[in-house]
Amino acid sequence: MAEIRMHGLVELKKALSTLPDKLEKNILRGALRAGGKEFQTAARQAAPVKTGKLRDSIKVRTSAKRGRVKATIVAGDKNAFYAHMVEFGTAQHFIKPKDRKSLFFAGLAREVIDHPGAKPAPFMRPAFDGAGEAATQAFAEYVKARLTKAGVET
Numbered sequence: 001m002a003e004i005r006m007h008g009l010v011e012l013k014k015a016l017s018t019l020p021d022k023l024e025k026n027i028l029r030g031a032l033r034a035g036g037k038e039f040q041t042a043a044r045q046a047a048p049v050k051t052g053k054l055r056d057s058i059k060v061r062t063s064a065k066r067g068r069v070k071a072t073i074v075a076g077d078k079n080a081f082y083a084h085m086v087e088f089g090t091a092q093h094f095i096k097p098k099d100r101k102s103l104f105f106a107g108l109a110r111e112v113i114d115h116p117g118a119k120p121a122p123f124m125r126p127a128f129d130g131a132g133e134a135a136t137q138a139f140a141e142y143v144k145a146r147l148t149k150a151g152v153e154t
Contacts (some may be wrong), residue, residue, distance in 0.1 A: 012143065015152050025069055026141035027146045029062045032071035032144040036060035039073045042127035042134075053080040058124075075124055089120030 016024045040060050047055045057080035062071045078081030095103065095113040101107040 015147055018152060019150060023150065025064045025148075027143060028069040029064055029071075030146065031139045031142040032069060033060055033062050035139035036071040036073055037064070038135040038138050039127055042131040043073065043075065043110070043124050046123040046127050048086060048121050048123065054083055054086060057083060073124070073128075075144070085118065086121050087124055088122075090115075090118045092117040097115045 016027065020025070033067055037060055040058055044055045048057065049055055052073065057077045058073065058075045059077075060071060061090045062069070063110070064070075076087050090142050095115055099111070102111050103113055105108075105113055
């Protein structure tokens with residue numbers, strides 16, 4: 001899993017510490033979501049589109065547990081369970097029927113299908129590598145706007 005860590009945010013920590021805990025978490029979650037949206041946009045633009053299910057499955061999730069706030073950008077859901085196979089590719093493998101004697105492929109019945117594998121088509125990693133600066137900027141702008149709204153001098 002890739003992470004971005006921002007350093008030198010002593011002033012931010014000081015400004016946030018003057019606020020109630022709930023508001024502090026709220027501001028951080030919103031800022032992480034704003035930054036995460038930049039990654040989401042970049043990943044959606046880079047994702048291969050056949051049906052659009054993979055692209056639409058790319059989401060930003062934030063959480064705050066045990067005093068720690070984090071954002072996660074995920075790809076894949078029940079409609080696009082194959083996201084990791086697109087990102088990393090697959091090796092050559094055999095496909096066997098689970099509860100019948102044969103599979104039908106290209107109009108023919110087969111007991112086993114020899115799948116040649118699939119080449120990787122990365123979309124998450126390039127998005128992460130390319131959107132870091134925009135995400136950091138979005139994070140900073142969100143925090144500044146919320147601190148100003150809360151009456152904290154920035």
